[in-house]
Amino acid sequence: MKKIYVKMIMVLAGLMITGNIYANDTVQIHGFMSQGYLKSDGNNYLAESKDGSFQFNEMGLNFKMQATDKLQIGMQFFARDMGPIGNDEIVLDWAFADYKFKDYLGLRAGKIKSPIGFYHETRDVDILRTSILLPSAVYDENLRDSANAIHGVGIYGDVTTDFLGNFTYQALVGTQNISTDGGTAKYISQTLFDIQHVGLDSILAYSLQWVDPSSHLRIGGTCFFTEIEADGVTQNKKKWDGISGGLFEVPEGTAMDNRTRNIEEYIGSIEFTWNDLLVAYEYKVLKTTGIFNIYFPEFTITSLAPLDILGYYGLVSYRFLPFFEAGIYYGEFFVDANDRDGSKREVDYLSWQKDFAVSLKFDINDNWIIKLETHYFDGAANLNLELNPGTNAKYWWLYAAKVSYVF
Amino acid sequence: MMTRVSKYRRTRFIAAFFSYLCFYFMIPFAYAGDKISFVANKDVSVNSLTSTDIKNIFIGKKSEWDDGRRIIFAVLKNEDTHVAFLKKYIKKSPDQFKNYWRNMLFSGKGMLPPTFVTDAEVIDFVTKTSGAIGYVVQGSKGDVKVLTISD
Numbered sequence: 001m002k003k004i005y006v007k008m009i010m011v012l013a014g015l016m017i018t019g020n021i022y023a024n025d026t027v028q029i030h031g032f033m034s035q036g037y038l039k040s041d042g043n044n045y046l047a048e049s050k051d052g053s054f055q056f057n058e059m060g061l062n063f064k065m066q067a068t069d070k071l072q073i074g075m076q077f078f079a080r081d082m083g084p085i086g087n088d089e090i091v092l093d094w095a096f097a098d099y100k101f102k103d104y105l106g107l108r109a110g111k112i113k114s115p116i117g118f119y120h121e122t123r124d125v126d127i128l129r130t131s132i133l134l135p136s137a138v139y140d141e142n143l144r145d146s147a148n149a150i151h152g153v154g155i156y157g158d159v160t161t162d163f164l165g166n167f168t169y170q171a172l173v174g175t176q177n178i179s180t181d182g183g184t185a186k187y188i189s190q191t192l193f194d195i196q197h198v199g200l201d202s203i204l205a206y207s208l209q210w211v212d213p214s215s216h217l218r219i220g221g222t223c224f225f226t227e228i229e230a231d232g233v234t235q236n237k238k239k240w241d242g243i244s245g246g247l248f249e250v251p252e253g254t255a256m257d258n259r260t261r262n263i264e265e266y267i268g269s270i271e272f273t274w275n276d277l278l279v280a281y282e283y284k285v286l287k288t289t290g291i292f293n294i295y296f297p298e299f300t301i302t303s304l305a306p307l308d309i310l311g312y313y314g315l316v317s318y319r320f321l322p323f324f325e326a327g328i329y330y331g332e333f334f335v336d337a338n339d340r341d342g343s344k345r346e347v348d349y350l351s352w353q354k355d356f357a358v359s360l361k362f363d364i365n366d367n368w369i370i371k372l373e374t375h376y377f378d379g380a381a382n383l384n385l386e387l388n389p390g391t392n393a394k395y396w397w398l399y400a401a402k403v404s405y406v407f
Numbered sequence: 408m409m410t411r412v413s414k415y416r417r418t419r420f421i422a423a424f425f426s427y428l429c430f431y432f433m434i435p436f437a438y439a440g441d442k443i444s445f446v447a448n449k450d451v452s453v454n455s456l457t458s459t460d461i462k463n464i465f466i467g468k469k470s471e472w473d474d475g476r477r478i479i480f481a482v483l484k485n486e487d488t489h490v491a492f493l494k495k496y497i498k499k500s501p502d503q504f505k506n507y508w509r510n511m512l513f514s515g516k517g518m519l520p521p522t523f524v525t526d527a528e529v530i531d532f533v534t535k536t537s538g539a540i541g542y543v544v545q546g547s548k549g550d551v552k553v554l555t556i557s558d
């Protein structure tokens with residue numbers, strides 16, 4: 001895999017240096033690459049950011065071909081490093097055949113990007129947005145691997161009218177392979193148990209968007225349904241005692257599993273653009289029922305944890321100059337929508353994460369950009385526990401910088 | 408005396424600020440006055456299109472002509488004509504339009520449109536490509552069909 005990674009870097013570097021990009025109306029090769037830096041106080045975010053971290057990069061190589069008038073095929077390879085996640089291993093980001101019978105009906109088959117909110121499908125491509133980090137209230141980096149794409153089939157289409165604007169729909173069914181060292185596995189394990197197997201059940205995803213006739217307003221909704229199964233053994237006694245309230249003594253290495261049932265994610269989105277102004281708002285509800293089983297020799301302990309996760313944010317960005325735009329957003333995330341003030345928890349601020357961000361984007365040219373960003377957080381919910389053992393800070397800052405290239 | 412000077416300055420500042428706003432929001436309408444022609448390959452069966460058709464073609468929502476032939480559209484990257492075209496028909500800035508197509512590309516939903524720097528290059532591409540359409544400065548000559556906009 002390392003050899004493939006090196007080859008991918010060499011191909012990208014070669015294309016960047018020579019500018020020899022192959023693109024016509026039948027076959028196209030494009031790509032992107034970004035390298036960032038994270039620095040924070042109080043808590044580690046995505047990487048060991050308290051010490052400053054360069055483990056924050058993404059790259060992709062994209063092939064697309066118009067095979068016939070109605071058929072397009074393509075694929076994208078992707079690698080990223082985000083602290084303990086990714087480690088620059090190359091994965092197939094998406095690869096599918098797309099047959100368009102008519103504008104109102106098309107068929108896709110293969111590995112297809114999941115429609116989640118307005119911005120998930122291109123979250124890998126840093127150059128396309130003002131901010132470095134998408135608002136975590138809706139776009140959770142921890143679960144990106146399980147939400148990324150669906151192996152399956154889908155239908156899509158556009159219905160355009162003069163007076164009612166444009167409607168775009170998409171429906172997908174399939175599944176997704178995730179690894180035991182991916183973000184979702186780490187999120188489920190919470191450092192409590194070593195996951196030896198993790199998998200997603202069938203996935204259903206729907207999206208519907210409407211753009212008004214003047215093309216200034218876009219409103220949409222997406223739904224995502226699946227279930228996750230994880231098996232493993234308890235990691236160590238001390239941590240498990242903490243989470244179980246000291247009721248059970250669970251020896252290290254005891255078999256356990258997690259069945260996260262009925263995962264239902266709903267996102268409502270609205271976006272308004274006027275000249276160089278963009279205003280957006282998204283609202284997410286994620287409903288899950290987590291079932292933990294711990295298998296003792298003589299008996300089994302089962303605990304049930306129904307959870308409604310809630311997140312929303314508002315964003316404004318504006319291009320002040322041809323080479324400069326700035327944006328701000330504010331988002332709130334709650335681990336449990338029914339306990340927003342954290343009164344059910346021992347440490348209340350572990351139940352929320354409120355994020356205020358200011359972003360600056362400088363376009364050096366059509367291909368190169370530089371971004372700077374500052375976040376002020378209130379709350380420590382949803383942090384990677386592997387990166388944040390012990391006590392977490394309630395109020396903390398994060399600074400990010402990123403250089404990106406696209407061709 | 409000081410109060411009167413201060414009020415005068417404030418009034419002047421407010422007037423300047425609103426003048427700037429008026430100028431800023433008038434820019435799109437000023438650009439929209441530029442003359443653009445839509446040219447198509449001679450095998451294209453239609454002779455006129457609506458503004459909505461133009462918008463849908465150039466954002467990939469209308470991908471075939473009435474006879475089922477695939478639409479291939481060319482983008483002219485000449486600054487003034489491109490800005491005027493986008494403001495009037497697509498309602499996007501050049502940056503938004505560029506990122507719209509990059510979004511389509513990197514999500515796998517589309518390919519980048521062929522892009523040219525001069526009117527002559529667009530006309531040459533449209534002339535040689537079946538089902539092609541492009542926009543050029545009005546009056547540009549070539550072996551192409553000039554489409555009328557019916558609204």
